[in-house]
Amino acid sequence: MSNRRILSLWFPRLGAERWLRAEPHLAGQPFATVASDGNSQTLAALSVEATAAGLSRGQPLRDAHALCAALLTRPALVHREQGFLDALHRWAGKFSPWVAAEPPDSLVIDLTGCAHLFGGERELCERVARDCADLGLTVRLGLADTLGAAWALARYSEGGRSIARSGDAIDQEAPATRARAGKRRRLSNTPVDGPVDRPVGDPVGGMAVARIAAPGAAWGALSTLPINALRLPPHTVEQLTRLGLRQVGDILGQPRAGLARRFGRGLVERLDQAMGSAPEPVSPKAAPERFAVRMSFPDPIGLEDDVSEAFARMADRLCARLKKTGRGVRTLRMEIHRCDHEMAWQTVTAARAADQPHRLVPLMNLKIPRMDAGPGIDMLRLEALVTEPLHARTTAGHAEAAALGAPRHDKGAALEDLIGRLGARLGMEAITRRHPADSHIPEKGSKVVPAAWTDPSRHWQPPPRPRPLMLWPPEPVHAPDTPRLPNRFRWRGRDWQATGHRGPERIAPEWWFDDPAWRSGHRDYWQVETDRGDRLWLFYAHGGTLSSGWFCHGSFA
Structure with missing residues (x-):
């Protein structure tokens, strides 16, 4: 052979030098990365200065600090x-x-x-x-x-x-x-x-x-x-x-x-x-495919319209590469490289993975004003940080769309674009939706999930009784401490007169879970119409580890 x-x-020193590249101020002094193994912490990778100070890989962190008090660390x-x-x-x-x-x-x-x-x-x-x-x-x-x-x-x-x-x-x-x-x-x-x-x-x-x-x-x-x-x-x-x-x-x-x-x-x-007497082949692995394009300029640019047009052309090239591999971009990184050798960047996250430029460019345009062009821009770079596989969709024509009713795909794309634009301004984590949850407790009947990473639920099971539009933590109601619904009661500093009611509906706490809010025992809920036009959701707590009484839990539309 x-x-x-x-x-x-x-x-x-790969682990330590990766941190030194990200934080140059750590250079020139003893530095090491720390790995956790159960309750113990040991040195994983060391800089040159840390080795010169007598530290070694695998050394307990406590011993390393005793040997070199100036040691700086970061997690591995x-x-x-x-x-x-x-x-x-x-x-x-x-x-x-x-x-x-x-x-x-x-x-x-x-x-x-x-x-x-x-x-x-x-x-x-x-x-x-x-x-x-x-x-x-x-x-x-x-x-x-x-x-x-x-x-x-x-x-x-x-x-x-x-x-x-x-x-x-x-x-x-x-x-x-x-x-x-x-x-x-x-x-x-x-x-x-x-x-x-x-x-x-x-x-x-x-x-x-x-x-x-x-x-x-x-x-x-x-x-x-x-x-x-x-x-x-x-x-x-x-x-x-x-x-x-x-x-x-x-x-x-x-x-x-x-x-x-x-x-x-x-x-x-x-x-x-x-x-060499026994074979040991080298098994190569293809490098992870990266989707990135860049554009250089003979003369610096700085106008917002010029930058927007350049990014739009780069998005066309990037999406063409994505379509060939059957993938769509979820997160984009926009970089501007300036004449003074500085770089500014922004990230854009779409509500759904997309390979269509007209759905990405509006989101990118919302981020461009946040990047400072400085003395001028020499190069622009666009990289798809997070990509996802896209499945082929069948697009219906006019006759098929009329037979199917509302164009579902168009409505879905419009909603996704709206979520993406709101997320670009407010943050994608701030855009949420509700999904049904497996619990009979009113405040646990639904859960909040990020809108960009979930689909709307189509399997809502209606509760046995209508639920109020607004829920809040139970607030005490001043009324006689009896299970009988009062005609007059005081709540939030005002007197209320009941003109109609519907109920009761008994809801029991989850006996397998100790919820402090439900230590008052079983509850009897009533829909109460008042003389002020409000429809309140009152309940009587029969008392458990806490005292009994009347409370207001929500309001109907």
Whole structure:
């Protein structure tokens, strides 16, 4: 398998450096992300300064603060780090179409037949290091004939000197390097059996380390690496270490049958994969498809009409791409890039996923006045942040629409557009609707749900008795404490005269749920018509843990 060339990229500080990119003020001081494991908190990813302060990955947060009082922390967000790794997956696609992600912090690239396009393997590794430097990322590179060898070189070698200690890979790599933007890096990429070109720079950061094993030199490349480089389970590593087998070279010459009998087939299989005797293919995953368009201008623009027209044309292009994939956009991100290198953005959320420009442009126009053009706009960018699959709809003609009655699709689209416009001004979460709920308690008979993410309910079950248009928390009514409906009562500081009534309707509390508002026991509800023209909903509480009496709960139309 000497014709294959595999490049492994390891980002040992991915979680911390993602936060540093979002909050640049955290740079220059000890920083780490914190992961929660039950009731304990440990360090997940560290900055260069945190490593220099003596902190390590997996260290309890309490011990870390005792060792470094100036440590700043942020939570480790796994889903955000996965999204960042997906973005790096798309970036790595320019070196080879055969890219696979190894969550949470590494990529594997099959460079077979691709290195010559960049001037050779050395030049390609330098290109990778420069790109990572511009992104502010620490990277460790390993290039070999097999995936196992490249993985090991990226994590368990430092320049031309391997590390034979046991423990976590990030602790062994002698401090992981961080490439700094704007500075040229030197790479130690000499074949492992040749002289070592030591990187020049700060021993903690300021350079990128690459380890390139010459074709067919996997045996020599792995011989001096620790046993951990074979990706073995911890208990297997512990057993090998007890026997004095600390380096890969210590077991390369051992009989395979004896190794398999004592340590299982897993050890032999990992060893064969690293040496190339057993196949280990790279399974590429297509990068997540992104729907984004942009428009650049030869001269800066700043008029609102010009920006609106440009966004409308970009929406046409974006929707055309969405229609080809059968998807619709739910959330749009509008960006304006100004001449002073500043960027302003706004997000637009539609009530329903759409792939029609005329339904998106009015929502976008509501956001344009909120973006400051500054000295002028050089570029506009439009990206679909959230998309959903769209199902084909059958559009009825005039004859079919007349036979079916009201044009249901048009009414639905009009309502969705109205919800979208209101949401653009008030916030999509502020637009709600009611759905039926499974409860006989009046105030629990319906629930409030967001209008943009739900459909109108068509299965309302009418209650056994009419319910008032307005409900409020029960308010005390001054009347005799008897179950008999009074002809005269006092409520809200006014005297009322009952001219008609309907009832009673008994409603019992939910015995399986202790609701403080229903500790007064059973209630007898009455619809009461008053001399002032109001139709009130009164009830008599028979008393439970609370005292009995009359209350007003709502009003009919």
